[in-house]
Amino acid sequence: MSLPCYPQYKDSGVQWLGVVPEHWKVEKLKNVLHIKKEVVGKNSADYTLLSLTLQGIIPRDLDNPQGKFPAEFDTYQAVEKNDLIFCLFDVEETPRAVGISDFTGMITGAYTVCHVEKSNNPKFVYYFYLSRDQYKAFKMYYSGLRNVIRKEVFLSIPFPYPSLDEQTAIAAFLDRETGKIDALIAEQEKLLTLLAEKRQATISHAVTKGLNPDVPMKDSGVEWLGKVPEHWMSCRLRRYATFIDGDRGIEYPNEKDFTNDGIVFLSSKNIVSNQLDLTEVKYISEEKFNALNRGKALDGDLIVKVRGSAGRIGELAKFDAKKIGIETAFINAQMMILRVRENILPDFLCLISQGIYWTEQLYVGAYGTAQQQLSNEVFANLFIAVPPLTEQELIVNFTKSTISKFDSLIDATRGSINLMKERRSALIAAAVTGKIDVRDLAAEEVAA
Numbered sequence: 001m002s003l004p005c006y007p008q009y010k011d012s013g014v015q016w017l018g019v020v021p022e023h024w025k026v027e028k029l030k031n032v033l034h035i036k037k038e039v040v041g042k043n044s045a046d047y048t049l050l051s052l053t054l055q056g057i058i059p060r061d062l063d064n065p066q067g068k069f070p071a072e073f074d075t076y077q078a079v080e081k082n083d084l085i086f087c088l089f090d091v092e093e094t095p096r097a098v099g100i101s102d103f104t105g106m107i108t109g110a111y112t113v114c115h116v117e118k119s120n121n122p123k124f125v126y127y128f129y130l131s132r133d134q135y136k137a138f139k140m141y142y143s144g145l146r147n148v149i150r151k152e153v154f155l156s157i158p159f160p161y162p163s164l165d166e167q168t169a170i171a172a173f174l175d176r177e178t179g180k181i182d183a184l185i186a187e188q189e190k191l192l193t194l195l196a197e198k199r200q201a202t203i204s205h206a207v208t209k210g211l212n213p214d215v216p217m218k219d220s221g222v223e224w225l226g227k228v229p230e231h232w233m234s235c236r237l238r239r240y241a242t243f244i245d246g247d248r249g250i251e252y253p254n255e256k257d258f259t260n261d262g263i264v265f266l267s268s269k270n271i272v273s274n275q276l277d278l279t280e281v282k283y284i285s286e287e288k289f290n291a292l293n294r295g296k297a298l299d300g301d302l303i304v305k306v307r308g309s310a311g312r313i314g315e316l317a318k319f320d321a322k323k324i325g326i327e328t329a330f331i332n333a334q335m336m337i338l339r340v341r342e343n344i345l346p347d348f349l350c351l352i353s354q355g356i357y358w359t360e361q362l363y364v365g366a367y368g369t370a371q372q373q374l375s376n377e378v379f380a381n382l383f384i385a386v387p388p389l390t391e392q393e394l395i396v397n398f399t400k401s402t403i404s405k406f407d408s409l410i411d412a413t414r415g416s417i418n419l420m421k422e423r424r425s426a427l428i429a430a431a432v433t434g435k436i437d438v439r440d441l442a443a444e445e446v447a448a
Helices: 041-046 122-133 164-209 286-290 346-352 356-365 376-380 389-432 439-447
Strands: 009-011 019-021 025-028 033-036 050-053 056-059 077-079 084-086 098-100 105-107 112-116 158-161 217-219 227-229 233-236 241-245 263-266 282-284 302-305 316-318 329-331 335-340 383-386
Touching: 050 098, 050 105, 056 098, 077 112, 084 122, 098 122, 122 158, 122 164, 122 389, 164 227, 164 346, 164 356, 164 383, 164 389, 164 439, 241 376, 263 286, 302 346, 316 346, 329 335, 335 346, 335 376, 346 383, 346 389, 356 383
Parallel strands: 263 329
Antiparallel strands: 009 019, 025 158, 033 112, 050 056, 077 105, 084 098, 084 112, 217 227, 233 383, 241 335, 263 282, 302 316, 302 335
C-alpha cells in the first residue's frame, strides 16, 4: 500500500527526527506529559497488579503467581487507564520499554508512570515512543553502565507535535492498520505452533516406535512410554552416557580471564535450535583452560542447557569438532556435557532430546522458581528406548530428512512474521513522525 506524504515539510531542528510537516510543532516531552508518583501504600489489596510485557501492559494473577513477587506491594505505584509506563533503565536490554495501560491498577515503583496532558492523545504519544523503542533509537540519551535515561533527560526529548485532532486521526489509523497486521501475525504464529508440534510428534514417534509399523511390540515397563519395539532396550539414560559438569573450582573463568582468541568458552546462548551457534563466543587462554579439570568438550559430546527459563532447559546440541572447526571448548555454569558410550549414537540421543517424552520428564525433574535447573541425577534417571546401532542410524537419517521439510516451512513462516513485524514498525514510525499523511485514510474509515 503506497501512502501519501504531506504537501510541505520543514526542518525539525532535530537530527534524528529530520523533516516534519510544515504545520507541526516540535516540543519537549515535558510539555506533553508529566511524571506521576502516587504510591498505593497499605491499599495495595484494592489494586490490580500490572506488568509491562512484549504484549503491552497486562494484569498478573496473584492467585496463580508465576515468577517472583515481593512480600508486600506498599511501594508500588497507582496506574490509571491511558497512563503511559516507561522503563528508563536497562533500556537496551529491555524487550519493551513502553506501554499504555487499559487498566486501573498498580505497577512496580522501578518504572516511570506518566499522565498525558489533555491537549494530546495518549495513544499517539505511546505510538511515538514505541516507534523509537522498537529500534532502540534513544541511545544518545543513555547514561551509566545500565543504559539509564535520567528523568530530566527523558522530559527534554523532542516530540513531533501535530494538533489533537490530527494526533487522534493518526492513532486511529495505526490502531486499525496494526490490528490487521497483528491478526495476520497471530495466524502465522498459530501455524508456527502447529508445525513445531507436528515436527516434535514425528521425532517422538520415530525414537519410541521406530520406522517399521509391523515390528512386534512389547510393554516398555514405563506407563507414559507405552509399547516399544520388542528388540529395543528400555532403560535409564545412565546406561548410555556419563554426565560432566564444568569445573566450578577457584579456576573457573571470570570476566578478567576472557581473551580475544584461544579456547572457546561456551554458554547457553550458543545452543540455538539444537545446533551449536558460534556467532558470538567468548574465549579463554590455553593456560586457563589447562588449569581446569572438568567441563572440556570432546568430539561427539552433547552439550546441554541445565539452567534457564522455562522452555530453555534440556535443549542440547552435538559438539561436532570437524563441522564447527574447533578441537575443544569449555562449558559455563549453565551447561553440562553428556558423553555418550559406544552403544548409542550422539545424533540419535540428540533426536530423543527433541521429542515429547524427553521434555515432559525434564519438566517434572526441574527445580527452582526464578530460574529452573536440572541436576545430573535428573538426566541419569531419564527413561529412553534404544534400538541397535544400525537401526539408530536408519532412524536418524530418515527423521532428519523428514523434519527438514518442517524446518523449511518453519523458517519460511518465521520469515513472514518478521517481515510483518518490520512493516508494522516502519508504518508506526512513518505515521508519528509525519513521513506519511494518513488523515484522509482515517477519515475514510470513520465514514465507512
